[in-house]
Amino acid sequence: MIFRVQIYNFLETIRIAFQKSLRGEKAIAKSEDRYNRRDICFSCEFKKGYFKKYYRCTSCECLIITKLIFTTSECPEGKWGTLDY
Numbered sequence: 102m103i104f105r106v107q108i109y110n111f112l113e114t115i116r117i118a119f120q121k122s123l124r125g126e127k128a129i130a131k132s133e134d135r136y137n138r139r140d141i142c143f144s145c146e147f148k149k150g151y152f153k154k155y156y157r158c159t160s161c162e163c164l165i166i167t168k169l170i171f172t173t174s175e176c177p178e179g180k181w182g183t184l185d186y
């Protein structure tokens with residue numbers, strides 16, 4: 102049940118990003134922000150996996166490399182938030 106909620110939350114993040122994109126707002130995070138998020142995630146205790154490409158967050162079960170991309174994504178543990186530009 103929790104896993105379904107996590108998937109739902111991630112799909113909701115993508116849906117909001119898509120809506121932002123339709124309004125002409127930025128839905129994709131700038132490289133600098135993605136790198137900042139990545140550095141936090143890659144040194145996080147919730148990170149799991151052997152290959153960077155497939156690292157997962159055990160808090161939200163998201164694929165980290167995908168989660169970093171959207172401005173509407175946020176860390177479930179409050180380590181980084183959404184981006185508004």
Ligand code: SF4
Pocket residue numbers: 141142143145146147148157158159160161165175176177178179180181
């Ligand atoms: S999203 Fe948050 S909890 Fe998950 S790995 Fe990244 S920093 Fe850690």
